[in-house]
Amino acid sequence: MEKNNDIFVGLDIGTTKVCAIVAEAKGLSIEIIGVGTSSAAGLKNGVVVNIENTVDSITKAVEDAELMAGYQVQEAIIGIAGSHIRGFNSHGIVTVKSREVTQQDIDRVISAAKTVAVPIDHEVIHVIPQGFAVDDQDDIKNPIGMSGLRLEASVHMVTASSIAAQNIVKCANKSGIGVSEIVLEQIASSEAVLTEDEKELGVALIDIGGGTTDVAIFYGGNIIHTFVIPKGGQSVTSDVSKGTTTVPQEAEKIKIKFGIAKESLAGKDEIIEIPGFGGRPPRPISRQLLGNIIEQRMAEIFTWIRKNIEKNGLENKIISGYVITGGAALIDGSTDLAVEIFNAPVRIGYPLSVGGLTDVINSPIYSTGVGLVKYAHRNRNVKNKSSLHSKGEINLFIALKSWFSKILEDFF
Ligand SMILES: Nc1ncnc2c1ncn2[C@@H]1O[C@H](COP(=O)(O)OP(=O)(O)OP(=O)(O)O)[C@@H](O)[C@H]1O
Ligand SMILES: [Mg+2]
Structure with a gap:
């Protein structure tokens, strides 16, 4: 079957669910x-x-999406996540050869910015330009055509463990x-909800x-910081199970039905029933106790985030506040808890600005999946992708892709 260039497929391989999303380009939107x-x-x-379990989940999610879309x-x-991910900023400087900045100068300065020591077991997965400076003028988004002698670029780089990416x-x-x-x-998620x-x-x-x-932090339209x-939610469930x-x-x-991230949101006398296990009868517990267990874990996660942001001196850059998404x-x-810990405005992020099956994807659990197709669509028209992804960076993926095509050829 011919590949349709107007169709984009996002595969969010998460810890609790795999989600496949098929989207069709309709002009500037999808x-x-x-x-x-x-x-x-x-x-x-x-x-x-576990490769086998993951393959089974992907196969099932893709089959359902294919059936719904009528597309193979x-x-x-x-998407990729995990604590092996490293995000950091880097800087490059080159001289402008013809005294007027060209695309070649931009490619060279991006190459210079990404020439940093990446651990041998890591792959570069993103090199995202943040801004350029020509001589002493900085904060330039597109320097092509500007006169100058020196071109500088700032980029945000993200690396991932090669083994994790390969798997x-x-x-x-x-x-x-x-x-x-x-x-x-x-x-990807920020593409869908911000x-x-x-x-x-x-x-x-x-x-x-x-x-x-x-976590991803944006300022001046650019990504300035990422971390994982x-x-x-699984840690929250595990705490509820133990507690x-x-x-x-x-x-x-119980967490989904009665869970609250702030103990004080439950009434003093509110009692919920916990099913017994191994033949034991159900037990009553106070909803405040459940709230207390959940609040502790959620507060720990938000506090880690706040500390990381403070350590990087970014708290004053988050002017429009915090957007929380994911299940x-x-x-x-x-x-409420996030407002208290970050002392800033907070909203829940739902996937925005897409058409079609909007009621199906109208949940924070779909932010990454929807974001992946939006990302793919937006980047389709970005010319000179070579300046963002050098051949070396995507070698691994190209290698696996061609390995896979070869298998298909052999197979059919
Ligand atoms: N209605 C709900 N109320 C409370 N928690 C929920 C609700 N729906 C989902 N969750 C929790 O959200 C988590 C799953 O979120 P999500 O689907 O975004 O994760 P994932 O993409 O599978 O995982 P990850 O991105 O970490 O690999 C689970 O811990 C689940 O208990
Ligand atoms: Mg996820």
């Missing part, structure tokens, strides 16, 4: 035409630990899906998933 979700058990804290998926853009690509390939690009999950005004003014995107909490915390002596499956249900953002009271 319409979601297929969504498939399956529960996942092959990842731990964002990293593949061959290739997808996939996630391998799982997609084994499910019959080629990988066009690999994108940091919070960069507005351009927020990114310009300064905003922190916090995606609290099952196994990881992924290896804790999320109320219930099996994890029941603890998950764990749905715990009642999570915004």
